[in-house]
Amino acid sequence: MDALFPAFYILAAAGFILAIKWMSSPATARRGVIVGEIGMLLAVVGTLLRFEVVNYEWIFIAFFIGSAIGVPIAYMMPMTAVPQRTAVSHACGALASALIGTAEYYRHTPNGFVMCALVLETLLGFLTCTASLMAFGKLQEILPTRPITYKGQNVVNLSVLGLAIIVGIALIVSPEKTWLFPPFALLSLIFGVLLIIPIGGADMPTVIALLNSYAGLSASAMGFALDNKLLIVAGALDGSSGFILSVIMCRAMNRSFSNVLFGAFGTIQTSTAKTMERPVRSASPEEAAEILDAARSVVIIPGYGMAVAQAQHKLREMHDLLTKRGVEVRFAIHPVAGRMPGHMNVLLAEADIPYDKLVEMDEINSDFLRTDVALVIGANDVVNPAATNDKTSPIAGMPILRAFEAGTVMVIKRSMSPGFAGIDNELYYMDKTLMLFGDAKSFVGSIVKELNSVGAAAASAG
Amino acid sequence: MNKYEIAIWVFMLAAFLGFELIRRVSPLLHTPLMSLTNAISAIAVVGAILITGAKDASPLTRGLGFIAVVASTVNVVSGYLITDRMLKMFKKRAPEKH
Numbered sequence: 300m301d302a303l304f305p306a307f308y309i310l311a312a313a314g315f316i317l318a319i320k321w322m323s324s325p326a327t328a329r330r331g332v333i334v335g336e337i338g339m340l341l342a343v344v345g346t347l348l349r350f351e352v353v354n355y356e357w358i359f360i361a362f363f364i365g366s367a368i369g370v371p372i373a374y375m376m377p378m379t380a381v382p383q384r385t386a387v388s389h390a391c392g393a394l395a396s397a398l399i400g401t402a403e404y405y406r407h408t409p410n411g412f413v414m415c416a417l418v419l420e421t422l423l424g425f426l427t428c429t430a431s432l433m434a435f436g437k438l439q440e441i442l443p444t445r446p447i448t449y450k451g452q453n454v455v456n457l458s459v460l461g462l463a464i465i466v467g468i469a470l471i472v473s474p475e476k477t478w479l480f481p482p483f484a485l486l487s488l489i490f491g492v493l494l495i496i497p498i499g500g501a502d503m504p505t506v507i508a509l510l511n512s513y514a515g516l517s518a519s520a521m522g523f524a525l526d527n528k529l530l531i532v533a534g535a536l537d538g539s540s541g542f543i544l545s546v547i548m549c550r551a552m553n554r555s556f557s558n559v560l561f562g563a564f565g566t567i568q569t570s571t572a573k574t575m576e577r578p579v580r581s582a583s584p585e586e587a588a589e590i591l592d593a594a595r596s597v598v599i600i601p602g603y604g605m606a607v608a609q610a611q612h613k614l615r616e617m618h619d620l621l622t623k624r625g626v627e628v629r630f631a632i633h634p635v636a637g638r639m640p641g642h643m644n645v646l647l648a649e650a651d652i653p654y655d656k657l658v659e660m661d662e663i664n665s666d667f668l669r670t671d672v673a674l675v676i677g678a679n680d681v682v683n684p685a686a687t688n689d690k691t692s693p694i695a696g697m698p699i700l701r702a703f704e705a706g707t708v709m710v711i712k713r714s715m716s717p718g719f720a721g722i723d724n725e726l727y728y729m730d731k732t733l734m735l736f737g738d739a740k741s742f743v744g745s746i747v748k749e750l751n752s753v754g755a756a757a758a759s760a761g
Numbered sequence: 762m763n764k765y766e767i768a769i770w771v772f773m774l775a776a777f778l779g780f781e782l783i784r785r786v787s788p789l790l791h792t793p794l795m796s797l798t799n800a801i802s803a804i805a806v807v808g809a810i811l812i813t814g815a816k817d818a819s820p821l822t823r824g825l826g827f828i829a830v831v832a833s834t835v836n837v838v839s840g841y842l843i844t845d846r847m848l849k850m851f852k853k854r855a856p857e858k859h
Contacts, residue, residue, distance in 0.1 A: 315801045316778065322794050323785040325851040332845045335801060339837055346807045352814035357827050361813065365834020372835070373842030378850075381792055384843065388799045391836050395829040399808045402822040402829075406812070412765045511795055518802045523768050525808050531768055532775040537802035539779030544791060634788060641791030648850040655853055659788055 307345025308529040314338025315533050319540070325654055342529060378649045379606055382507065382638040383438045389510045390431035396517040397424025401484065403524060410474045416523035418467040422487045423517035426463075429491030431510050437495065438503060438638055446499035456493045463487050494560065500603070501680065503638045505548040505559045512541025544640045551634035551660075553686075553696035579715065582733040584742060587709055588749030590733075591617075594671035594707075596627040598663065600700055601643050602636050604677015604712075608739035611650040614676070617743055618652060620750045629656050631663045631673075631700050633681040664701050673705035675726075676739050677712075683724045693722060708732040711739050793847045800840025806833035 314334045321331030346352065376384050400421035403409070409417060436442035463486035470479050498506050515537025522530030549556060582590075591597060599618075605611060618628045630652065636643045644657050667673065675682055682702040685692040702708055703726050710727060712734060726732060735742055786794050806829075812818065813826030 311804075315804075316782070318797060318801065319779070319782045319786075319794075322790055322797060323782075324787060325790060325848065325853075328790060328793065328848045328851075329845060332797065332841055332848065335797060335844075336841050339800070339804065339841070342804055342807055343810070346810045347814075349811070351811060351816070353816045354814045354818065354823075357813050357823060358810055358830055361809075361827050361830035362834050365831045366838050368831075369835040369838030369840075370842065373839040373846065376843070378847070381796075381843075381847075384839070385792075385795055385799070388796070388836050388840060391832040392799060392802055392805060395803070395805045395809060395832040395836075398825040398829040398832075399805060399812055402812045402825040403808075406815075406817070406819070406822050508795070511798065515798065515802045518805045519772060521805060521808050523765070523772070525811070526764055526768065527807065528768065528771050530804055530807060531772050533801050533804040535772050535775035536779040536782075537798040539776045540783045540794065540798040543780060543783045544795065547788075547791075632788070639792060640795060641788060641793070644789045645792045645847055645850070648847070648852070651850075651852065653854050654789055654851045657789060 304345055304349060307341045307348075308527075311338040311342035311345070312529050312532045314341065315536060319536060378645055379609065381645055382503065382642060383435055385507060385639055386431045386435035386438055386510070389507070389514045390428050390435065392514045393424045393427035393431060393510075393517055395424075396514070396521050397421050397428060397484070397487075399521055400424060400524065401480070404474075404480060405477070408474050408477070409524070410471075413524050413526075414471045414474050416520045418471055418483075420517050420520035420524055421484060422463060422467055423513045423520065425484055425487035426491035426494065427510050427513040427517060429488045430495050430506075431491075431514075433492055433495035434498075434503065434506060434510065437498070437500065444500040446497045446502075448497050452493075452497060456490065459486060459490045459493055463490055498560075500638065501635070502559050504635050504640050504642070505545050505552070505556075507639045508541050508545035508548055509556075509560075510541070512538050512545060515539075515541055548635055548640060551698060552694075553698065577728050579727055579734045580730075580732065581736055582709070584735070584745035585749050587733070587735055587742075588746045588753065590707060590709070591621060591626070591672060591674070591746065592624065592750060592753060594626055596629075596666075596670050597621060597672045597674060598629050598631050598667065598670045598702070598705065600631045600633070600673060600675045600678050600682055600702055601647070602633075602676065602678025602681060603638060603642075604679075605739055606637060606642065606646055606677070608677060610676060610739040610743050611646045611652075613740055613743040613747060614647075615650040615652050616747045617750065618656070620747060620754065624754070629658050629663065631660065631702075632657050633660050633678070633700055636678060636681055660698065660700055667701045667704035670705040671707065673702040673708045675702060675708065675710040676743070679724055680722065682726055683722060685722060685725055688725070702726065703729060706731065709735055711735045711737065711742050713738065789851070790848075793844050796840050796847070797844045800837055800844065803833040803836035803840060806830060806837060809833055 318335030321327040519534025686697040809829035
C-alpha cells in the first residue's frame with residue numbers, strides 16, 4: 300500500500316499542470332477546473348491514508364468548518380467583490396503555510412537546509428497574510444484607498460524587513476533558540492502591513508498578483524521543508540503565475556516592481572493637482588444616443604468607475620440595441636483596468652457580453668483611427684494622451700488605449716475632478732470630445748431609453 | 762544526488778513549466794486563472810493534515826495545524842467553485858433574445 304502513495308501525489312501534480320494548461324482558452328477552461336479538483340481530491344485522500352496520520356477527528360472538523368465558510372463565499376459573493384475575495388484567499392493560503400511552518404518548527408526544531416526553507420516559508424507566509432488583509436481593507440474601502448506616505452517610510456519598511464531577515468538568519472544558525480521565533484513572526488507580520496500602506500488603488504492589480512506569487516512561493520518552501528514534491532510543484536506553479544501576472548501589470552503601466560512597491564504612486568496629486576478651469580463640451584443622453592446610433596463602429600473603454608457604478612448590465616443592453624442596428628460594438632480592455640488582472644473581463648462576461656467582443660489593448664489600438672465613437676466609462680489614466688505626449692507626466696511611457704484617435708470621444712464621468720493619479724487628462728479638452736456628466740449606470744440607462752424610443756419611432760414610421 | 766538537490770531540481774523545472782503555461786493564458790481569463798492557482802496552492806492542506814493528524818502532535822501544533830486545515834479548506838472549496846462560476850459566464854455568443 301505504501302508504494303501507492305507517491306502515485307496519488309504524482310497524479311495530483313499532473314492534474315494541476317493540466318488544469319493550468321487548459322486555462323489557456325475559455326473553451327477548455329472548465330475542463331481544467333475539473334482536473335484540478337480531481338488532483339486536489341487525490342492529494343487529500345492520498346494524505347489521509349498515510350500511516351503518519353492517525354488522528355482524524357480534528358481534520359474532519361476542520362474540513363467541515365472550512366467548507367461551511369468556503370461554499371457560501373463561492374456562491375453568494377457578488378462578482379464585483381472578486382478582487383476582495385482574491386485578497387482574502389491569499390491571506391488564508393499564506394496564513395495556512397505560515398502556521399504549518401510554525402508548527403513544524405516547534406515540533407522538530409529542524410536545522411540546516413530544512414530550517415532555511417522553514418524560515419523562508421514563515422517569512423513569506425506571515426508577511427503575505429497581513430499584506431493581503433491590508434489589501435482587502437483597501438479594496439473594501441474599510442481603509443483609505445489613497446496611498447499613505449510619510450517621511451522616511453522606505454527606510455522604516457526596509458529596516459523592518461532587514462531586521463526580520465537578520466532574526467531569520469539567526470534562527471537558521473541556531474534553531475534551538477526558540478525565543479527568537481515569536482519576534483521573527485511578529486516582524487514579518489508588521490512588514491506585511493507596512494508594505495501595503497503606501498500602495499494606492501491603481502496599483503492593486505500589480506500588488507494582488509505579487510501577493511499571489513508570494514503565497515505560492517511560501518507553499519513551495521513548505522514543500523522543501525516537508526520534503527514533499529507535490530507541494531513544491533503546486534507552489535511553483537502558483538508562484539510563477541503570480542509573478543508573470545505582476546510583470547504584465549507592471550509593463551502595462553511602464554513601471555518597475557520597486558517603483559510600484561516603494562514609489563507610492565498617486566501622491567503627486569496633493570502637490571500638483573491644480574484646479575484649472577478650461578472649457579469642455581458636454582452632451583445630454585439624447586445627443587449621446589443619437590451619435591451612437593449614427594456610428595458604424597463603437598469602442599467602449601471600461602475602467603474601475605464602471606465597476607463601482609455597476610454599469611455593466613446597462614452596457615450590455617446598450618450593446619445589444621446597437622448591435623441589432625448594425626453598429627459594431629467592441630470593448631477595449633487595458634491590462635490594468637480595474638483592481639486586479641482581468642477584472643473588467645469578468646464583470647462584462649457576467650453581464651452576458653460575449654467574450655469575443657472583449658479586445659485586448661494591443662489588438663484594438665490600431666483600430667481606433669477607423670472607429671467612429673470611443674466611449675470611455677470610468678477609465679481615466681489608461682486613455683490619457685499625456686502618457687505618450689508628455690515626457691514629464693507621472694504616467695509617461697505607460698501604454699494607453701488610443702481613444703483620442705477615434706472620430707468622436709465620449710467620456711462618462713461624475714465631474715471634472717482629476718482621476719486617481721490626479722493627472723489632468725488632455726483627452727477631455729479635445730474638440731471632438733463630449734463629456735457626459737453623471738453616474739455611469741444611470742447615464743447609460745438614459746442612453747438605452749433614448750435608443751429604445753428612437754427605435755420605436757423608427758419602427759412606427761416604417 | 763541527495764533529496765534536497767532533487768527538490769531544487771523539481772522546483773526549477775516546475776517554475777519554468779509554470780512560466781510557459783501561464784504565458785499562454787489569454788488575458789481574458791486572468792482573474793479566473795488567479796483564483797484557480799489560488800485553489801491549487803491550497804495544496805498546503807496536505808502539510809496541514811500531516812501536522813494535525815500526527816501521533817506526536819502537541820496541543821500547540823495540533824491547534825496551528827487545525828487552523829491551517831480550515832484556512833486551506835476555505836481556499837480549496839471557494840477557489841474551485843468560484844473559478845467555475847466565473848468560467849461559466851464566459852460565452853462566445855450572446856444568448857438569443859426573444
